[in-house]
Amino acid sequence: MEYLDFELPIKELEEKYQQTLAIGSDSEVDVTATCKQIEKKLKATRKEIYGNLTPWQRVQMSRHPARPYTLDYIKAICGDTWLELHGDRGVKDDKAMIGGLGKIGDQSFMFIGQQKGFNTKTRQYRNFGMANPEGYRKALRLMKSAEKFGVPVVCLIDTPGAYPGLEAEERGQGEAIARNILEMTRLKVPIIVMIIGEGASGGALGIGVGDRVIMLENTWYSVISPESCSSILWRSWEFKEQAADALKLTATDMKKMKLVDEILKEPIGGAHTNRPDTFKAVSACILRHYEELKGLKADKLVEQRMDKYCNMGVFKE
CATH class of the missing domain: 4.10.860 (DNA Excision Repair, Uvrb; Chain A)
Known part of the structure; x- marks a missing residue:
C-alpha cells in the first residue's frame, strides 16, 4: 500500500x-x-x-494512486448491466470521458464521467482524465439520449481540468463546455452529480450541473488547482498549500457556501482503504436522491434546477 x-x-x-x-x-x-x-x-x-486534514492534504487524498476511479465505481455498482457507449458522432471517441447505461437494482441510469489511468500506459491512453471537446460532446449526446428515453443521468467527476492543448482549443473546447452547461440546466430528466476525486475548473463544470451535487469527503472542487493558482499569483508552486487554503475548495467549504448539497463520508483513511463500503455508500446515495427527484414533472424539475443555480453566490445590485 x-x-x-x-x-x-x-x-x-x-x-x-x-x-x-x-x-x-x-x-x-x-x-x-x-x-x-x-x-x-x-x-x-x-x-x-x-x-x-488541511485543504492541501485533502487535495493529496483526492489524488491518491489507489483511489477508485469512475469505472471502478460503475463496474462495482452496476456489475454486468454496464454497457459503455462511444463516440461524439463528430470527431472521435474521447477515452478521457466515458459514458453508458447501467442499472442499480431495477433502475436504469446513464452514467457519465472522467476516467484516469492507473499506470503510465493507461494514463496516456486516458489523457490523465483531461477531456477534449469531443469528450464533452459525447457526454451531451448521451445526456440527450437519456432524456429521450426518460433515463436519469449520473455524472461522476474526477478531472484535473479540461485538456488545455492547442488542438482542443481549435476544436472549440470553451464552446463545448458552455454548451453542456446550458443544455444540462434544461435537461428534462433528473441529474445527480458526484465529485469522487478532483473537480477542477471548466473540466468539472462541463458535466457538473445537476439537481443534486454530492461531494465525497476527501475531494475538492474549484475554479483552479492549488498548483496553478500558486504559479499565477506567486510564480512558483511552492505556495500550493497556501493557495489550497485560500481557494476554499474542500467539501466542507463547498457545503458551507451552499454550492453542493451533501458531503458523503468516506471510510477512515479514504475511499481506497475500504472500497466495498465506499461503493455501497455511493450506490445508496444515488438511489436516495433519485427517489426524491423521480416524482417531479419535467417542467418542475427544470425550474428547481434553474432556481438552484440562480440563487448561488452573493451579489449586490
Whole structure:
C-alpha cells in the first residue's frame, strides 16, 4: 500500500504491528498485550491525522494512486448491466470521458464521467482524465439520449481540468463546455452529480450541473488547482498549500457556501482503504436522491434546477 507524506506515522505503526506478530509467530512468545497497545495507538493516530486534514492534504487524498476511479465505481455498482457507449458522432471517441447505461437494482441510469489511468500506459491512453471537446460532446449526446428515453443521468467527476492543448482549443473546447452547461440546466430528466476525486475548473463544470451535487469527503472542487493558482499569483508552486487554503475548495467549504448539497463520508483513511463500503455508500446515495427527484414533472424539475443555480453566490445590485 502507498502512503502519503502525512501518513508516515501510520505506516510506521502498521509495520511495527506486523513485526510484532512475526516475532510472536517465530518465537512462540505471547505478544497479545503488545499488539493491543499498538492497535490502540494506531487507532488514535488515524483518528488524529484524518480528523484534522488541511485543504492541501485533502487535495493529496483526492489524488491518491489507489483511489477508485469512475469505472471502478460503475463496474462495482452496476456489475454486468454496464454497457459503455462511444463516440461524439463528430470527431472521435474521447477515452478521457466515458459514458453508458447501467442499472442499480431495477433502475436504469446513464452514467457519465472522467476516467484516469492507473499506470503510465493507461494514463496516456486516458489523457490523465483531461477531456477534449469531443469528450464533452459525447457526454451531451448521451445526456440527450437519456432524456429521450426518460433515463436519469449520473455524472461522476474526477478531472484535473479540461485538456488545455492547442488542438482542443481549435476544436472549440470553451464552446463545448458552455454548451453542456446550458443544455444540462434544461435537461428534462433528473441529474445527480458526484465529485469522487478532483473537480477542477471548466473540466468539472462541463458535466457538473445537476439537481443534486454530492461531494465525497476527501475531494475538492474549484475554479483552479492549488498548483496553478500558486504559479499565477506567486510564480512558483511552492505556495500550493497556501493557495489550497485560500481557494476554499474542500467539501466542507463547498457545503458551507451552499454550492453542493451533501458531503458523503468516506471510510477512515479514504475511499481506497475500504472500497466495498465506499461503493455501497455511493450506490445508496444515488438511489436516495433519485427517489426524491423521480416524482417531479419535467417542467418542475427544470425550474428547481434553474432556481438552484440562480440563487448561488452573493451579489449586490
